[in-house]
Amino acid sequence: MFKKDPIQIITFRSYGTSNHLYVKGRAIEDENIDHSKTGVFNLLWNSWKRFETDKVTNTKLLLTLPDGRSIETTTDSQGYFLIDTTIKNLLPLIDKEGWLHYSISFVDKNLSRKIQRKNNFKGEVLIPSTEVKYGIISDIDDTIMHTGLTSRLKWQVVKNTIFKRAEKRIPLKGAAALYEKLHDGKSGNECNPVFYVSHGPWNLYSYLEIFLQKNNFIKGPILLRDFVNPFVKLFAPKATDGEKPQKQKEIINILKTYPQLPFILIGDSGEHDPDIYIEIAEDHPERILAIYLRNVKHKRKMLRVKGLFKTFETVPVLLVEDSEAAIAHAKENNFI
Template sequence: MSWLKKDPLQIIAFQSYGTNSHFYARGRALEDESIDLDDQHIWHLIVNTWKRFETDEIKHVGLDLKLPNNKIIKVNTDENGYFLAEENIENLKELTNAEGWLSFELSYNDVNIKRSIQNKNRFPGELLIPSSKAEFGVASDIDDTILHTGVVSVLKWKVIYNSIFKHAKNRIPLEGSAEFYHKLHRGISGKSANPIFYVSHSPWNLYRYLELFLRQNNFPKGPILLRSLSNLLRKKSQDEKPQKQKEIINILKTYPHLPFILIGDSGEHDPDIYMEIVEEFPGRILAIYLRSVKHKKKMLRVKGIVDGYKVTPMLLVENSQEAIEHARQSGFII
């Protein structure tokens, strides 16, 4: 069993989301590989990337999740070390801060684990319960929407290069994107606390990397929703929806009375995914913003889609200022 090894343990709680009566938190139990998020030496960047993907998960072990009111939720990790804590609990908003964040604490409860556990077996977690002041929500892609990754490069070599050889603190966000997201977060009143959900095709292995990037570049705090590496490599059926689409659909179903703005790019499948979502949730999508990428063939295709699409506002934008101007004119922001 993996927990019989000597390395200390950790629990990484992924920032998730819930409602006043529905608690929903995800994360992963792993051996602590001592990834130094501050070290920017090239060799350490390579080693850290290896550690992110060569994980030693703690499978089939019990965890305790403790809420601020001392209620305990018991969960177990699966064969890949992931856990899902989901339970109907009333009045959760009473446990949140002004922005809607609910803090909780995780710990291992398996008495058979007989080795050192970091932080005295106490690991923090958070989930977002959107404020009642929220006017709308935002579901945004990350790759080539707020962070240049090179997803349209030949053989995706830029994605590989950027993830391995560039520290999260040195990755430059697309100009003006943090300002735009803060304006959306504050809304037309300037203090709306509109929830921002970051959804990506990237694997959960990059969670802490992306969390550091968003925090370092002053993006509004929001749930970061990725996918497991096994799902990334698994061959999908022709009718199966992309994981990003499933996540956005789940968000829309979780908050049925909240309209949304969708933000993506023109490089992959965002236009098609977002149009399907508009069709499935008529009247729920206020606008779609697609950031242009440098790929002539893809741009021609997307431009044709955008020009002929009349169901909801869909804009192909070259920069954040264009999106800001449209959002202001549409009454989304000040």
């Protein structure tokens, strides 16, 4: 009989304010994925382990802050947990970059034999300064990373996701420099927060985290969506009967968390970003400074997007071929 893998708590980099925490993560078995391995078999095996997760369901967890305060939560039927709560006086706990570091552990002592390492898993939450001028909300796929979502039958997506290591994925030219300039702002030291929001599943979290770090993107919360069944359409939003896609819900929650902060939305013209961003801009016109959409190499999709924005005047929209065009627009509008 195969020995079960040890259990762990994966924390997803998230965000909050001086008196509110929004923390996400998942309790699962540790599949011991080695992202440095090469070769077709190893890449296939890593991809299988990302999605064939054995979750730790309906178990209590305890989040502990640096000052000793704690919050209890419980994982759901898929092993996920969410802490969305008011808690005062968090500013003294953040570091100079605005990050609050916490630890989280399993409460059930009977699980201790299944934990390979110390029952103390680390996480971090971004708490932007009240002095920042605006925030940046960015898509990932085909916005900062070549993915191939517009390819026929999504074969390019499968090829890139399964057969390429995170370190080998190609960022879109100039994207990291654009985000750094927006992060620095007009004064050069504004520390405007960057949020990465995608339709991709949480199973790809560590993969995307490595990609962002290796390619020098500004560190920020990474917000993905729940993914249960590997046989459903991988990157499509699951919205029915008027329910908004998870990506849109996350963006709306960011806007609610920082009600005084305007935002720049960055995405691509290939999939759902134009429709989501239009609705958000129409609902919050005073909150959106600009929308930047990267053009994709897909004639029909580009025609549709150009039609959507032909008479759209709610907020400035720029369809760009490269990062330089977005940088030029940001300079003209004194964002940088």
